[in-house]
Amino acid sequence: MVEFEYVTPSSLEAALQVLGDASHTAMALAGGTRLLIDVRAGVVQPAILVDLRHLDTLEYIRFDDHCVAIGARTTLAQIEMNPLIQRYVPLLAEMASSFGSPLIRTSATLGGNIASFAQVADAVVPLLALDSTLLFQSAGNRRRQQLSAFITDHRRAAAHAHELITEVSVPVLPGNALWFYAKLGNRKANAIPIASVATVITIQSQRIQEARIALGAITPAPLRATHAEAVLLNESLPLRDQTIEHCLAVLATELQDPLDDMVASAGYRVLMGKALLRKALYHLRPVEQGDNKKMREE
Ligand SMILES: Cc1cc2nc3c(=O)[nH]c(=O)nc-3n(C[C@H](O)[C@H](O)[C@H](O)COP(=O)(O)OP(=O)(O)OC[C@H]3O[C@@H](n4cnc5c(N)ncnc54)[C@H](O)[C@@H]3O)c2cc1C
Structure with missing residues (x-):
């Protein structure tokens, strides 16, 4: 049987503290549609799973300076149905409508899809064409990186352990x-x-x-x-x-x-x-x- 500790931090700061503690291997758990399969299969062996489910502050879709800002814990179902996304970045809504199945879409999150480093990560494709930027946070630190640079950054897996993707910023499509x-x-x-x-x-x-x-x-x-x-x-x-x-x-x-x-x-x-x-x-x-x-x- 696979054993791990399971924690449910009530704030982003608390989650980042656990993820940043180098004395154990902690992994973020978002929708769990990939991670739990990997844990069961022994592909990854985290000592602690840090459940992000209660962090409502990572679940939003709003305008922010000519961009649609999407919290990393936003699900694919929320993206599919959101009127701002449908109007201003419609290819993202189109992608979400064909993602997995309706059941998977209610759990799978945008942050989890990007962070999976999977060969097949459907959300990454329209986000690349939209020239999106990621916001990363770790204990006491914030940084932004273009998604295109993140995809080709071979050090990303190492950095990943202590950082969370907290927001995806998608420039609004112009009228032309x-x-x-x-x-x-x-x-x-x-x-x-x-x-x-x-x-x-x-x-x-x-x-x-x-x-x-x-x-x-x-x-x-x-x-x-x-x-x-x-x-x-x-x-x-x-x-x-x-x-x-x-x-x-x-x-x-x-x-x-x-x-x-x-x-x-x-x-x-x-x-x-x-x-x-x-x-x-x-x-x-x-x-x-x-x-x-x-x-x-x-
Ligand atoms: C039946 C089925 C159908 C699927 N269909 C599709 C599909 O059509 N297209 C597709 O692309 N994928 C598909 N997937 C794969 C999976 O659902 C997606 O990759 C999903 O978006 C993962 O998100 P999650 O929230 O479930 O992540 P999790 O499983 O919770 O986490 C995945 C990884 O990301 C890390 N992580 C999660 N959130 C963050 C964060 N905010 N910051 C940093 N790291 C984080 C976790 O630590 C873990 O390493 C499918 C899976 C299943 C089981």
């Missing part, structure tokens, strides 16, 4: 943005994805001013396809078939070391990544326009 999100799996619910794509494009005078393309479930970690993005700059809309095919050819060179497992072969994942990006570039969606000021005040 177009977006797309799609995930492909072998079935609709609780499927391990074969590929996912999130795209954000901003337009100035009918030309592409900025392009962000993120892909998940293909390479060992979600990635920003910066070379494929560069192909789209200054191109006019609608995109020419030739430009799209060039963009896809460049993307293929960026999908290094594709995952090859019982869910899908490496070749199939790359093929599906390209297919999803092709679909994205033909079906970019406008940001819903509305009474933004009223919405922000609500």
Whole structure:
């Protein structure tokens, strides 16, 4: 039987104290949808599980200086249903609606998904395309880091033990943005994805001013396809078939070391990544326009 101590701190500070104590191995427990499976399987052996469930201060979605700020303990179900997210960062709501199953979404948290360091972390893909920033807190310390830097930071596992992700800050999509999100799996619910794509494009005078393309479930970690993005700059809309095919050819060179497992072969994942990006570039969606000021005040 796996044995560990279980604590339920009543404040963030108390949780950070336990996590920061180097005399034992403590791990944060959020929704438990990954950690408890790993504990049971012996993949991790924490001496203490620090349950974050009672920390309401980490559960919020609000406007904060042109960003939507999301507390790390916010569940995927809350993200899926939230009107601010649906209006201002719709690809995040779209991702949440296809995450796991309705049951999993009520437990799984945004912070837990990012911190899992999993090859498949669905929330990371739209958050990368949205250029999101993470707030980390440890006992007596706070720091911010771009999600893109966190993903490629090889020291992150070591730092992880003493720090909590406490907030994810997502820049609001401007009115001249177009977006797309799609995930492909072998079935609709609780499927391990074969590929996912999130795209954000901003337009100035009918030309592409900025392009962000993120892909998940293909390479060992979600990635920003910066070379494929560069192909789209200054191109006019609608995109020419030739430009799209060039963009896809460049993307293929960026999908290094594709995952090859019982869910899908490496070749199939790359093929599906390209297919999803092709679909994205033909079906970019406008940001819903509305009474933004009223919405922000609500
Ligand atoms: C049936 C099923 C379906 C699933 N479907 C999907 C899916 O569609 N897409 C997908 O991406 N994943 C899926 N998962 C995996 C899992 O549900 C997600 O990764 C989930 O978001 C993890 O969040 P959690 O709150 O449950 O984290 P936990 O399991 O509580 O924790 C996971 C890890 O993150 C750490 N952690 C948690 N919160 C924080 C924090 N705030 N700061 C720092 N570290 C923290 C924990 O210590 C642990 O190491 C599925 C799992 C199951 C069992």
